[in-house]
Amino acid sequence: MKSKATGITLVAFIAAVVFSWGASLPVELGQGLSTRWDVYEQSLYLTGVLSIALMSLTMVLATRPVWLDPLLGGLDRIYQLHKWAGILAVSFGVAHWLVEMGDDWIKDLFGRGARLAGADASGMLDSIRDAAEDLGEWGIYLAIGMLLLSLWRAFPYKFWRYLHRGMPALYLLLVFHAAWLLPVQWWTQPVGLLLAPLLLAGSLASLHSMGGRVGHRRKTRGRVVSVRAHAAGITEVVCQLDAGWQGHRPGQFALVSFERLEGAHPFTIASADQGDARVTFQIKALGDYTRDLASRLNVGQPVLIEGPYGCFDYNRSKPGARQIWVAAGVGVTPFLAWLEECQNDPARAPAADLHYCTRDAASDPLAARLGELCATLPSIRLRIHDSHQGERLTADQLAPASLPRRGVDLWFCGPVGLARSLREGMRTGTGARLRFHQEAFQMR
Structure with missing residues (x-):
């Protein structure tokens, strides 16, 4: 659904960030990009702003904002946008790091004479600046590692999800890096006026996630009342949920946790809502966990269901x-x-x-x-x-x-x-x- 929404949203978001950066250039440079150092510094700022802005978007989307469902077409599309925003954020972060590494190369090639005095100063204490730079460098290393593990489908989900929980803390470190190193005067310019609410929203989303509050209001406990394995490698699981379940629309899915250590997996609800808080899942054996599911589940076993989500209607x-x-x-x-x-x-x-x-x-x-x-x-x-x-x-x-x-x-x-x-x-x-x-x- 809304298959183009992800691409359109990302293009529009990046365009907004680039436009705000461009609108701030006259104040920063006065006469334009007059030296190689100007080009270097603005490239450094632009890649950094794009990276942290996209990371902020990623953090907000990770909270599963259901109010975006009508615009993007459901939680599945929100997570698709979350994934690609994260990939682009790390990509711009790598570009930012490469530009930063080019500092010595430009100095050796052209010398420091053309560099404007104080052009790279943020007005912050040198010690804090050094700490921010170090955190940014190590942060991008960790972000690259997390991205590679996320894209490596063979890496077990049950281990990946614990590593992924560290992303909010990593984001907060990168917010510190960005907030201290962005030129002070930019906070009153379009780029700062755009970046400030993004950093605030991303930080609040990170704290929300670190507190284990994501999807908390949409979680309902229940128990397994029936487990049946079919010859086609499909396990039918019927769950009776507590009174907190608000019902679902046909075609929606839920994030289901049968075991606390394994975590939640998305499964489509294969039954219509009959008003009895009972849901049925038809689960295909597609991986190590689902392949052994029929033998691991027992009638009466507790289940935690978050949802429903989706707009497949x-x-x-x-x-x-x-x-x-x-x-x-x-x-x-x-x-x-x-x-x-x-x-x-x-x-x-x-x-x-x-x-x-x-x-x-x-x-x-x-x-x-x-x-x-x-x-x-x-x-x-x-x-x-x-x-x-x-x-x-x-x-x-x-x-x-x-x-x-x-x-x-x-x-x-x-x-x-x-x-x-x-x-x-x-x-x-x-x-x-x-x-x-x-x-x-x-x-x-």
Whole structure:
């Protein structure tokens, strides 16, 4: 959903920071970039400001601000923005460090004569300045290490999440670095007026995170009431939650903690809200933890659920648009919740083509469940694509016979490669206006 929101938001944010820096240059330089030292120092400031500004954005997004859901399309997109803002922040931080290392090279090549007297002074005590510089240097080293571990998918999540908890403290050290080394006069200029609230918001978010308050108001305790392992490598877990659960919309997900040391994992809620505070998860064995989940869970075991989150809801489709639902494997879970909700009033169910891709329909319990639910919903046309029988879903099979005037809303949940193939094929093979809705569950 809102697949372009992440890129647009990052471009707009960076543009705002660059514009504020550019608007502050006349005050800082007077006559413009007249010497090599001017270019050096402004490059140092710009890369540093961009890095700490993006880190501030990263810290705020890490608090899971649900008020951004309508703008960005759900918590999954917020975390996608959090991830890329962090990558860019570290990248600009590396550029900042490289520019700083160029100080001696410029001095050897051109000498110090062209350098303006006091151009690099911040008005702070030398001892504090030295400490700020040292903290900034070590901070970027640690940030690079954390980024590499985050991108290294083989690094165990249960260890990574503890290391990641150190990021708020690291951010506060970098705030100290930025606050003491930014030229004093800049705090009254556009760049300072933009940076000050960002640093304040990021610092408050960091303290909020360090205090363990992220998502605290959306957490509900409960217990496991049913565990069933299916032959397809899927574990069905039913949880009964306490009275604090406020319900959920079909298609939403939750952050689920079955074991305190393992931490929370995002799982889509595979059942509709029946008002009884009971939720069902269909969990695919995709890693070490989920592979052994059926043997590790017991009836009566406590569970902590945070949520619900997400905006994967067919009701957000454009009125009059043709709806196509595509699910692959365990990606069928939000559609199961949709179909369960439609059972309450079949006459109000939307008209949609539901395509389900499975490796072996004969042994897939979710395929059988889909058939049961769709049998009572005449407006939902189900087609199962069984790869065991050589059936493969292509964009040509999804293309409508006639181009709908209101376009096509395609709701997808499944592998990224299949999503890319279908999206590109639909956009190039048909003339229909396509709105492609897809959650981004790669939150690390």
